[in-house]
Amino acid sequence: MNSDSIIQAEFSLSKDITYLNHAAVAPWPNRTTKAINDFAIENNIYGATYYPKWNETETQLRTNLAALINAENSDDIALVKNTSEALSMVAYGINWQPYDNIVTSDEEFPSNRIVWQSLADKQVTLNEVKLTGDNPEDALIAACNPHTRLLAISSTQYSSGINLDLVRLGKFCKQRNILFCVDAIQTIGALQFDVQAIQADFAMADGHKWMLAPEGLALFYCNENIRPQLKLNEFGWHMTEDMYNFSSKQWQVARSARRFECGSPNMLAIHGLNASISLLLEIGMDKVESLLKQRTEYLFELLNNNKNILVHTPQQQNRYAGITTFSHKTKSNNELFDYLWSKNIICALRGNGIRFSPHFYTKMDSLKEAVNYI
């Protein structure tokens, strides 16, 4: 099947709505809905009789996620609850020293700010930098000093939609021995993402946005070299090396990133996420990225043609992903947002504007219709 027929076969969104909210919570593809349904029915009829088969799905998911982000090894991937939990594992795993500081931007989603602010009692400070100009990485780099232990940044900002040059930031961090932590929830599944190319120490993303999967299951990439340095704060049977050896009183922490998973896995969401990732991999992330960028560029064109609209998302090449945020010169954001929802244009109110976030399969005509309402 070519990508057009896969797209046709996989999405069943109601014709009554125009769904431009993938940066919040995405609809599931048909195969994901089927995987979840099948899993529910299997549980209903057979309980966990076929648990070994579920374990195979879990293993396949780690392999698929490793492929999606080009991780060195599927052992580098932990399956955790959400992005915030993964960020907390980093924040409470690092052996902070008084006067250490963390550099971030001043437009992060609360999950990538609050957790760092919570370290204040360890005398760790947070420096929130404004992302301005053509090269906003300059400001982040300039804010780092010899006490900087970590650069924590979103690859794509949830509100402005700006996309950062992670290769440059990762290279700088390596040169300066600064840990590099990337909140990638607004990028993975939207654009190609390569943890090796960007030299990330940590990257995390929940599945319910661009990866088109259920809420409550996130990937947490933790580079093998850093793993032993992160203190663990959650303990249980599942994070040990020999996890099925229930009777032994001796145990060791798993070498793999499974060490971050203290207890039973979220098998329901594992089945859903695996199905969704298989779709992305089948289409190919290069194709997904190019289709999505076409849609973002078309939105830019439509919005730029309306003199009453101010587009806030940067429009230079490589500075955008799937998020387009804008406001109206005479209508308030709230007024416009309510009006768009009354017309079944499903979008979000974020930062200083309205956020549209289509995905690769969104029909171009739907974008035109949505913009016509503004």
Ligand SMILES: Cc1ncc(COP(=O)(O)O)c(C=O)c1O
């Ligand atoms: C950039 C960013 N980080 C984190 C989150 C929250 O993720 P989670 O609910 O998986 O913790 C969001 C949600 O919108 C987000 O946009």
